[in-house]
Amino acid sequence: MGALKLTYNQEKPLLKVVQGTFLSEEKSCAGVYRYGFNGMEKDDEVKGSGNSLDFGARIYDPRIGRFFSPDPREADYPWQSTYVFAGNSPIQFVDVNGEGPGDKFSSPDEAAIDFANTYNDNSIRNNREYGSTIFKVVDDKGVKSYTYTVPNVGGKDGVWSSKGDTKKKDRVAAIHTHGAYDKSYNEKEKSPNDPAATDWNNEFSGEGGDKTYAKQTGIPLYLASSNGEIKVYDPATNLTRKLDYKDAPSDHFDPSQINKKDYTGFPDGEPTTSKKSITPIPIKE
Numbered sequence: 001m002g003a004l005k006l007t008y009n010q011e012k013p014l015l016k017v018v019q020g021t022f023l024s025e026e027k028s029c030a031g032v033y034r035y036g037f038n039g040m041e042k043d044d045e046v047k048g049s050g051n052s053l054d055f056g057a058r059i060y061d062p063r064i065g066r067f068f069s070p071d072p073r074e075a076d077y078p079w080q081s082t083y084v085f086a087g088n089s090p091i092q093f094v095d096v097n098g099e100g101p102g103d104k105f106s107s108p109d110e111a112a113i114d115f116a117n118t119y120n121d122n123s124i125r126n127n128r129e130y131g132s133t134i135f136k137v138v139d140d141k142g143v144k145s146y147t148y149t150v151p152n153v154g155g156k157d158g159v160w161s162s163k164g165d166t167k168k169k170d171r172v173a174a175i176h177t178h179g180a181y182d183k184s185y186n187e188k189e190k191s192p193n194d195p196a197a198t199d200w201n202n203e204f205s206g207e208g209g210d211k212t213y214a215k216q217t218g219i220p221l222y223l224a225s226s227n228g229e230i231k232v233y234d235p236a237t238n239l240t241r242k243l244d245y246k247d248a249p250s251d252h253f254d255p256s257q258i259n260k261k262d263y264t265g266f267p268d269g270e271p272t273t274s275k276k277s278i279t280p281i282p283i284k285e
Contacts, residue, residue, distance in 0.1 A: 002033075007246055013031035013127055014058040018049055021079060027100070032172060033219065035281045037263045042054075043059060048129055048173075050279050051063060052068075053196070054078040055067075055173060055180070056066070056102065058071075058273075065084075066081075066083040066084065066206040067083050067084075067208075068083075068183075069083075069116055070082035070083060071083070075119070099115055102146050103147060104137060104146065105145060105146050105147065106145060107146060107244055108134050108146050108172050108173050108220070108222075109232075110133065110144045110146070111134045111147055111148050111175075112148075112173070112175050112222040112224070112230055112232065113245050113248070114148075114215050115132055115134075115151075115175050115222075115224065115244065116175075116177075116196060116224035116230050116245075116248040116249070117247075117248055117249065117266075119151055119177060119224070119270060120177050120224040120225075120228075120248050120249040120263070120266075121249035121263035121265075121266035121267075122268055122269075122270060122272075122278075123169065123177035123178070123179050123180075123224070124177075124180045124181075124251045124256065124263040125177045125180075125225055125264075125268060125280065126153070126179070126249075126251065126278050126279075126280045126281065127161035127180040127182075127280055127281040127282070127283055128154060128155060128158055128159075128179055128250050128278065128280070128281055129153075129154040129155065129156070129158060129177055129178060129179055130152070130153055130154070130159060130176060130177045130272070131151055131152050131159035131160060131162060131175070131176040131177075132148045132149050132152070132162055132163035132175050132176070133148060133149045133161050133164070133166055133169070133171050133174050133175075134146055134147070134148045134161050134173040134222070135147065135148070135149070135166045135170040135172060136170050136172055136175070137170075142173065143282065146172065146279055147163075148175065148231060149162045149163060149164035149166060150162060150164065150271050150272060150273055150274070151182075151273065152273050153272050153273070153274045153278055156179050156182075156281045158209075159176055161174040161175065161176060162273050165280060170215075171219055171222040172220075173218060173219050173221065173222055173232070174180065174213070174214070174219060174221050174222070175221070175222035175223075175224070175227070176210075176221070176222070176224075177223070177224045177262065178201055178202070178224075178225050178226060179226070180226060180253070180283055181201050181226040181227070181251040181253045181283075182201060182256035182283050185199070185201050186199040186200070186236055186255075187198040187199065187200070187256075194281055199256065199271070201225060201226050201227070202220070202225040202226065202227050202229055202232045202254075202256060203223075203225075203231075204231070205225055210223065210228055210233065211235070214235040215231055215235040217235075220232050220233060220235070221233045221235075221242075224248055225253040226250060226253075226254045226257075227250055227251070227254045227256040227257050227258055228246060228247075228248045228249065228250030228257060228258045228261060229242060229243075229246075229248070229258060230242070230245055231240060231243065235255070246258050246259050247259060247261055248261065249261055249262070249263045249265075249266050250262060250263065251263060252264075
């Protein structure tokens with residue numbers, strides 16, 4: 001189910017190097033701190049101290065870095081093992097209950113920022129648009145939060161935002177990227193003295209494009225663009241708002257780059273719905 005693992009927690013710098021099957025160890029749990037990786041409760045009575053963590057939907061074995069049972073949402077992630085934790089990207093994602101990867105946020109804006117931080121560098125690197133759906137989640141206590149689906153990967157000029165198994169009533173926004181900076185999409189470079197000139201690398205396309213898509217779906221559309229900006233278009237008001245966030249991955253070739261968070265400094269390989277390797281699209285000269 002995967003490679004050998006090193007396991008860490010706050011109590012010991014290195015617990016075990018996994019090389020085979022471990023036998024449970026009988027040990028009294030009285031007075032012992034019962035919480036481990038990701039703050040989950042240890043099921044010490046099952047397989048010995050620290051060998052099982054209860055995530056709710058599944059039991060996790062920190063010795064091998066795998067769940068005991070397959071992901072109940074495995075149909076959403078057919079490209080990866082159904083036993084892995086958080087899509088094998090524990091730095092980027094948190095699996096809060098064993099059901100699937102993805103952090104939860106207090107607002108759609110925060111979810112959009114996380115999406116941009118996670119995928120805009122890949123979008124620029126591959127010069128392809130990435131698209132996802134932001135949706136609300138309500139837990140057993142009625143607390144509402146927001147997260148997003150694993151994104152689709154499109155071409156240079158468009159992408160259909162993934163919807164996963166979300167219900168229409170829970171979808172609150174769509175989000176996408178625009179790939180790498182391409183001067184052929186920047187009217188300002190061609191006509192610097194024209195006040196109506198637009199840099200379409202960093203703006204929502206109009207008729208037949210982004211704004212039309214938002215109007216058809218009836219939900220706001222976010223854009224993470226090559227200069228590092230994140231914007232949202234609301235079809236209900238026909239207004240665009242720029243988020244007050246300036247640390248998203250950006251393209252150093254974009255003359256309007258708002259930060260020094262170049263995409264080359266971010267990791268690649270986060271989960272997508274693509275079942276094939278993603279081939280970068282050359283930028284037009």
